[in-house]
Amino acid sequence: MNKTIINRLLVNRNNNHLFKRTYSSVGNKIPRDPKYAVINSKDIDYFRSILKDPNQILTDKDDVDPFNCDWMKKFKGNSQLVVKPKTTEQVSKILSYCNEKKIAVVPQGGNTGLVGGSVPVHDEIILSLANMSKVESFDPITGVVTVQAGCILENIENYLVPLGYTVPIDLGAKGSCQIGGNASTNAGGIRLLRYGSLHGSILGVEAVLADGTVLDCLSTLRKDNTGYDLKQLFIGSEGTLGVITKLSFITPPKPTSVNVALFSCHSFDRVQQVLIRAKKQLGDILSAFEFMDRPCIDLVLKHQAGTREPFDDSTPFYVLMETSGFNEVHDGEKLSSFLESIMGDELIVDGSVATDSKNMTSFWKLRETITESLGKEGATYKYDLSLPIDQFYQLVAVMREKLDGKALVYGFGHVGDGNLHLNISTPNQSYSKDMLDMIEPFVYEYTSKHRGSISAEHGIGAMKSQHLHFSKSDPAIHLMKSIKHAMDPNNILNPYKVLPQ
Template sequence: MMISRILQKNSINRLTINTINSIKQSSSSSYHTTSKDEVVSMSNIKRNDEFSTLTNQDIKHFKDILGGDDSSRMITDKDELEGFNQDWMKKYKGNSSLVLKPKTTDQVSKILSYCNQKKLAIVPQGGNTGLVGGSVPLFDEIILSLTNMNQIESFDDVTGVVTCQSGCVLETLESYLNAKGFTVPLDLGAKGSCHIGGNAATNAGGIRLLRYGSMHSNVLGIEAVLADGTIMDCNSTLRKDNTGYDLKHLFIGSEGTLGVITKISIITPPKPTSVNVALLACNDFNQIKQILIKAKKQLGDILSAFEFMDRPCIDYVLDHQSTAKEPFDKKSPFYVLIETSGFHEQHDAEKLNAFLENIMSEDLVLDGSLATDTKNISQFWKLRETITESLGKAGAVYKYDLSLPIDTFYSIVEVMREKLKDKAVVTGFGHVGDGNLHLNISTPKQKYSKEFLSNIEPFVYEYTSQQKGSISAEHGIGYMKTGQLHFSKSPASIQLMKLIKNSMDPNVL
C-alpha cells in the first residue's frame, strides 16, 4: 500500500485528505468516468495492477478491527456508497465497494497497517466538500471515512486551545466554542459539513484569513497515521516548542499525501462582541484596490474580512436564491463586503464610520449600506456565500482557485471573457484582502466537456504562472491539478517534496 498516487509528469504524488492509491500512465484504456461528457476522463491512466483487489477475507478482517459490519462501522451497500464515491461538484466519480468508518486512531492504524501489507489502495475522506477531486476514489480504492472520529476532547479557557478528532464538523466546533466565548479562526461556506481534519490537510483559508491567518498559523499540534500504520503523535498544545523540525507543518496542506490526520489542537481567539458589515458598490476594480489600502490603514486590527464580487456573481445569486434581493437601486460592476469585528462597540463603530466617510468623500464608491444587526449582516453575507451554490444550479462550472498579485488580480477574468466571448459566462469573486481569486467559467445548461475545457486549460495555469501567482490558493491540488504543479513550484521544490514523500512512505509503487 502507499499513501498516494504515482507521480505524474512534473507533479507530486496525488493524495488529498488522503489517498492511498497508485495509477499508471497509459495511452489507452478507460477505467471509469461519470458520463461521456464528463471532464474527468481516465483515457490516459489505468489502475495499477500491482495493487490488490478487495476480497471477502479482507472485509472480514476489517470487520474484526471495527467490531462489526453494521452501517455505522462499514458500508457495502451500492446505494449507500454512491454519496461517498462522488464529489460535491459531481465532477469526479469512483467505484469503491467498501467504506470503513473507524472511531479511534488505533483502528485507523490497524487498517492502514493491514492495507500496507496487502497492497490494498485507500482514499481517506472527510466531509467530501473538496472542489479538486481529492477526496473520492479514482478507481476501486477502499474509502476511509473519518465521520465517526468527531469528538471534541478538551478545551483550555485560559490559552484558548481546543483539541478534537479530525472528523469534527467545523460548524459543530464553532458552536461549541461560541458557547464558551471563543470562535474558530476559520470560516468556510462548507462549514456545515467539512471536517476540521480536512481543513488542516488542505490548509483551508476562508473568509477571515485576513484577520486570523491560515491553518499553519493556528494549528499547534497534530496526530497522524502514516501509510504503514505508524502513529505520529505531534499533538502538542504549546505555543512555543523549538525542539527540532516542526513536523506538524508537513501534514498541514499536504492533502494527506504524508499521512491521515486523526487529531488536531488549534488555538482559538475570543469571539468578537462587536461585528459590523458594510456592502459597497464600485465602478471598477481599481477603486476596490484603493479601498483595500485605506481599510488596512484606517481599520487596522478590527478588519476581519474584505471580499469582492463582480456583477455576474450577483446576477447568479438573484436568479437562484429565492430570498436574495438586489442590494441597491442601481446595478454596479463590482461589490465589496467589508467586515469589522472587535470588542468595543462604540469605538469600532466610530472607526468604521470615519473610514466610510473617507472613501465616499474620495468618490471610491457608488453606493453603500452598513449592517450592524444579525439579520442584515446575514443578508449581506448571503450574497457572497451563495455564489458557488448558485453557479452550480445554472450548469457546468469550471472552477479555478488562484492567488495573484493585487496589480493583476482581476485581469485574468477580463482576459478569459475576451478569449471565450459568448461561449461562457466568466465571473470573479473571492478574498481580495489576501489575494485569492475564485475564477468561475460557467456554461449554463451544459455538461462538463473535454472539448470546452481545452479552451481554458492550460491557458489559465500558464497565465497565472506568468503573473508569479499560485494555481491553488486554498482548494489544494487533488486529482484536478496533479499535472499542473510545475506552474507554481520549481523542479527543485517538486523533487524535494518527492524525497520527503518517499522517505515517509517507501512502499510507493
C-alpha cells in the same frame, strides 16, 4: 455628505431550476497502477474483525456511491468499500493491513473539496473519518481546543461560542466540512485576513502513517522549537503523507462588536483603493474583505430566494467588508471615519452597513451562495488562484475575451489576501473536453507568468496534479516526491493526487 447608515433588507426572489450534470472521471486520464491489490472477501473479513459495528463498513453499492463522488458531481471513483473507524487504533490497524497488502486508501472528511482530492480515482478503498467527531478538551485560559479529525467545523464553533471563543476559519461548507479535511487541505476561507492560515493556528496533530505508525505531535504549546516542525507536513498535503486523526489549534476570543458593510464600485481600481484605505484606517478590526463582480450578483439574484438588488444603481463591482472587535463605540468610530473617507473621495458609488444579525446574514448571502448558484446553472469550471493585486481581475477580463461568449465568466474572492475564484459556467451543458481545452492550460500559464499560485486554498487533488509545475520548480517537486517516498514508500495514501504522475 450623507452620513446616514442605511440598513437594507434583502427580500424574496426565487428560481428553482436545477441542471443535472454528468461526471468527469480523472480515471479516464490516469491509468490504474497494477501494483495495487483489488480487495477481496478476505480483506473485508479482516476489516470486520477490527471494526465491530456493522455500520462501520459499507459494501452495498447504494451506500458506497455517495462517498465515490464529489459534491459538484465532477469527479467519480469506483470504490467498493468504505471503512469508518471510531478510534486512532482502528485507523492504525486499517493502514497497517493496507500497506502490507498494497491496498490503496483515500482518506475522506466531509467530502466538500473542489479538486477531486477526497474521492477515489479508481477503486481505492475510502477511509471516512466521520465517526471520529469528538471535542476532546478545551483550555479556557489559552483558548486551545483539541478535537478529533471528523468534527464538523460548525459543530466546533457551536461548542466554542458559549465559552466566548470562535474557530479561526470560516467556510461556506462549515455545516458539513470536517476539521481534519480543513487541515489536510490547508483551507483558507473568508477570515484568513484576520486570523491567518491554519499553518499558524494549528499547534499539534496526531496522524497515522501509511505503515500504521501513530505519530503523536499533538502539542498544545504555542512555542516548541525542538527541530523539524513535523505537524506542518500534514497541513496541506491532502492525506498523501498520513491520516490526521486528532489536532489541537488556538482559538481566538469571539468578537462582541461586529459590523458588515456592502459597497458598490465603478472599477476594480476603486476596489483596490478601498482595500488600502481599510487596512490603514481600520487596522486590526478588519476581519474580511470580499469582492464580487456584477455577473455574480445577477447569478445570486436569479437562484436565491430572499435576495434583491442591493442598491438602486448597478455597478461592475461590489465589496463585502466585515469588522470585528470588542468595543462597540471604538469600532463604530473607526468605521464611521473610514466611511466618510471613502465616500468623500468617491471611491464607492453606494454603500450600506448592517448592524443587526438579520441584515448581516442578508449581506453575506450575496457572497456565500455564489458557488451554490453556479451549481444550479450547469457545468462549472472552478479555478482557485493567488495573483498579484494588479493582475487580480485582469485574468477575468482576459478569459471573457478568450472564450468569446462560449461560456459565462465570474470573478469573486478574498481580495484581502489576493485569492481569486475564477468560475467559468456553461449553462445547461455537461462538462466538456473542448471547453476544458479552451481554459487549460492557459489559465495556469497566465497565473505562472505573473508569479501567482494555481491553488490558493482548494488544494491540488486530482484536478491539478499534472499542472503542479506551473507553481513549483523541478527541484521543489523532486523534494516533495522524496518526502512522499520516505513516508509512504508503497504509495498507498491517496494515490494519483497532488504529485504529478
